[in-house]
Amino acid sequence: MDLEQLKQKMDQAGYVYDDTMATVLYVALTLGRPLLIEGAAGVGKTEVAKVMAAALDRELVRLQCYEGLDESKALYEWNYQKQLLSIQVNMNTRDSDALTRQLFSDEYLLERPLLKSIRAEKPVVLLIDEIDKADEEFEAFLLELLSEQQVTIPEIGTIKAKSVPFVVLTSNRARPLSEALRRRCAYLHIDYPDMEKELNILRKKLPHVDDRLCAQVALAVQKLRSSEAILKKPSIAETLDWAAALDALGIRELTADVLRQTAGFVLKNNEDFQVLDEMQAQPEQHHCSHCQGHSHG
Amino acid sequence: MVEPTVYLEKLSAFSRLLRLKGLNVGPRETADAAQVLIHLGMAQRETVKTALRTVYASSREEQLQFDTVFDGFFLSEEKIRQQAQEQRQKEQEMEQRRREAEQELEQVADSARLNQQQRDTYITMPEEARQRLKDFVERYKSNMERNPGLYSEFIHSVFAKTIMEQQLLMENAGESCLAADPEVGILYRELGEFQDSEIPKAISIIQNIAKQINGELSSKRKAKAHAGKLDFRRTIRMGLETGGSFHRLRYRKKREHRKHLVILCDVSGSMVQFSEFALRFIQSLNQVSENSRTFLFSERLVEADAFQLHNMDSFRSFVRDSDIYGRGTDLGTALEEICARRPPILGAGSTLLILSDTKTIDQNRAVRAVLEAKRQAARVIWLNPIPEGKWQYLRSVQTMAALVPMLSCSTLRELAAAGRRLAQL
Known part of the structure; x- marks a missing residue:
């Protein structure tokens, strides 16, 4: 696949x-290297993996990281119940070596996302989300998978990847x-995203919403993000939710009152609301080109 | 047609340049870059730049370094000519300004008495600032002729002050360039240099680092309720209750090796710049560890109680209201008191974490006290806010570093690295 084909596929994925x-x-993709994506929360890091899965027509395998995540949740776990039952059933067997071999075979292995991704017959997109939330030990554990495309299970040995997954790691720093x-x-x-890109996203994801309203929403979100006093900057998903909600409410114009009433879609704590009040108390007089002379508070 | 080896040589030279700029570039990166260029071609400059940046730079900070090197290395012929032209123009303008400035300086040479560095700064000053100085000289010309001894000193001091202000302005301009991208540099900048808007981000990073460090010092893997290993003995016993079927598994209990953490933080005058972050760091350490004690010291020792540590505002006001904040340092007395207290504060299971810049009165006594603390505690670790590059010039740092493991924590990045290295000490 060349660059233009990739662009086409991403266009098709919207x-x-x-x-x-x-x-x-x-x-x-060309180098087969894992992709580490960094950026603030809500800029669309996870979305990249989803879009790549859709564009490459591959299954998306997701591993959500958290503090304390270890191999048993990420790579594999033995099915202990099944093993114990098997021991009971085969209590009288004479060949104990065969029983041991059987107990540590694929039949008793519970695949977790990492193992699933490298044992898949068809290559998948592996999303390791919020790697910065996992412990350092887990980060070190990932190195073998990322560089050698293999994992080591003590009871079985080294498992090499049947197909090389496209790995996407995300981090909020x-x-x-x-x-x-x-x-x-x-x-x-x-x-x-800048104003233009945000507006494009709104147009593409919410084609039914009035273009003028989209422009007003995009501009308001840009202003909120540019204010240093806003603690939690609005994400792209929140912008989309806001625009969709305004449309559902039948609102065609983002006035100061509407902004105050519906800002809960993008602002999620009280301090930020106070900042919004202060911003509205000092209205700017200039007009923007996107919304035909409308003045924003 | 240019030989492919020429491109490879250029790419190799480019890799060397990046390495000189501090990027972690090895043969693998160069090979990958070559492979990418084969696929993408070199027709589009911006595409080549993005592709190479993806291969060579592995963080936001490295991306900025990369861009500078790339823009300097891969220049089009037109761009080279344009740059040369601009450079020539700039040099001519500079030369012109230098001549003018030197003429101006000649007129006041006796009274202004500027050294070479001050003269160089004067030349770079904007026209308005120089005009103000010229007006000032003009105004006092007659006085100077009447009483040269008295007025030459006055004129010298005005010139020196204005030139110093200009130097400061230039330095500030450099810093503001760095601060243009708030994401960049927050991990690399010294803790005392953060702007107000960056502090929430810095605090959240500090809290994460504190969590990690505490994890290294005390217990591992707190999130899981069990060790992840099956307890066969208990499982079989429980199985007997249900007729031998193991429908409920028993796991081995997690063993907690929670170590007692004793933090000793310097809040003396030399540490004031760093103290706010040190306090945040300590507060974060205390939030994640229930088994720790915190002491603050300057000329004497004060223990911070757990209640104050719970709320940052009350902790900060407690520290600022106490009469130890911003005073002189006496590490020896503070450590002796910790070692002498009964019941003992330090023991075989405790780790003593000292946050200090090592500047103290009576260093011999401090050395003896550190050795005693080392004998009593399982581990003594020193976190030093002075950048590691300056340690070689400070005798007190060298002395203490020879006694206990010392880690630099002048930037958040170093603090995080210290957290990682604590496990290996």
């Missing part, structure tokens, strides 16, 4: 991207990741 992102994805992990990955940083 994803709004820029040339930089398309090139980075193409490079990661809650903690710095190790150099060893970074070196094995292609790197992409995603910022919040």
